[in-house]
Amino acid sequence: MTRTAPPVPSASVRRGRWVALVAVPVLALVLGGCTTSGPDEPAPSASGASGDCRAPDPGASSDAVDVTGDVGSKPEVSFDSPLEVTSTQRTTLVEGSGEVAEQGSVANVRIAVYDAATGAEVTSAGFDEGQQPTQLTVSTDYYVPGIVDAIACVASGSRTVTVASAADMTTATATEQDAAPSPVVIVADVVSIVPTKATGEAQPPTDGFPTVELADDGQPTVTIPAGTDPPSDLRIEVLKKGDGAVVPDPANVTVQYQGVNWTTGEVFDESWGKGTPTPFSTDQVVPGFAKAMIGQTVGSQVVVIIPPSEGYGDAGQPSAGIGGGDTLVFVIDILAVA
Template structure:
């Protein structure tokens, strides 16, 4: 069975799996990775941003990381703070087998992206089709056997840079129901959550939309990218936050607690959602013993503020 990018996101994208490398500020005149005979030899069929077919003669052997721009886009050049939604296609160099094809949210952030991703994106613009070829160890430093990639192989990666996206909720502000926590936003969109004085949570899951985005509707089983902050109602203290970690959280809606998943499914990309989650799996929260293990009380209610940055439906297996 072909594995998807979502199945092993750390292996594919995460900087922690590779030695860091420096990047050049795109806004101040960068120097892209040079193309080579391998990256130039890649030929493809298929529409931009959709399923692609490799039509090059194989094998294609890349002794180092090479980068070519097969299609030049007309959009803005990426800066160090931009995030871009890309369609990523991956092939083996030995025989051209496609090992992955799906959307991913990428950036030039050294803390969250692998060096090869940054090297591929450097100097790129919205609308570009970037072709990267590299030895398997560069893309899969921990080994690519789960993707059917041998250590001696080369890997071809095609990034169709479809759209620069906002790393926060963007839309029409909505009024929260009475009794909900107050949410105020910093300049970057980071929420401050204030628990209302003298109000006891209802003991039932509650969800409300604070900002209504105009993107596609999130479906059950979608891969999503979310900015979020979670606080304990009793204390108002943050216990988890993508904002504090400095990187957007990618996950599948089927792989998180119900209070998280229920707050996302049916909402639109670009929205900000407030989710009040009582203790207990039946209520969509953590089990009581898990809350105690985390240092909270077994009946603590959690409050999440979630910004839906992106969503995409993974390919069928």
């Protein structure tokens, strides 16, 4: 069954194999779980608690990787292989001056990954001509520690090279049947940081829609019209109009969202308060949620009224407090698309 707005990627994306780099979104190293420290007592990981900004120190291995090319262009990478590390190391090649990729933030990134044992390229994202940067969340709730350590605490405009240990390229849920990871070399360009709320121009509200009030941080409070039956068809209003890219069909998007049950007026799910916006694919959600996103522009805030036929139907979603036939209301801040 599809979900309303998944706070974590679907089970089909959650894999123990670190090599699943090009799934949804581009780098599907989508398994949380902390790795154990190696015998060399590595520098603190960037996967600490919210608000922390810690990253691996440079070392002999990361300093030994030769990287040429300008930030934003695909790097030429060479090193003597096999390159082995017991704890992750990171060297900053170009120091940017923009906003920093702090814990829980979402960064627009261009990234290339190489097998440290052979020197062969494993995958890359955002470097090909016409290709947009990919969005990576600085959190081990979404990516293995090695990927997080490549971008955490990095200022926009920077290029880093990271030699991630095998331990930091696997997860706590990996099994013996999963392919054994090996160390990798990661070159990452941090382009920019995704805003935490919609930044578009305010639009006049539409009659018949719930009212939305926003806190200073952007978190919405939705009030359902008293004594009013919900419409029977899908309805969408734009409260803020962004000037960014148009969301295609299908798309990988990063959003803030809040879901309210029209019947009860209660919030049943939201990304607000969880420390980070949520990345997902439009084909992972109920139809009405996807339709509210597709064709809108990045930076927009939309409100969608989803009838049962575009949501959970007569079955509802009891685990979320959604009864059979309930109408749903979502406020969605569209922050990035890839």
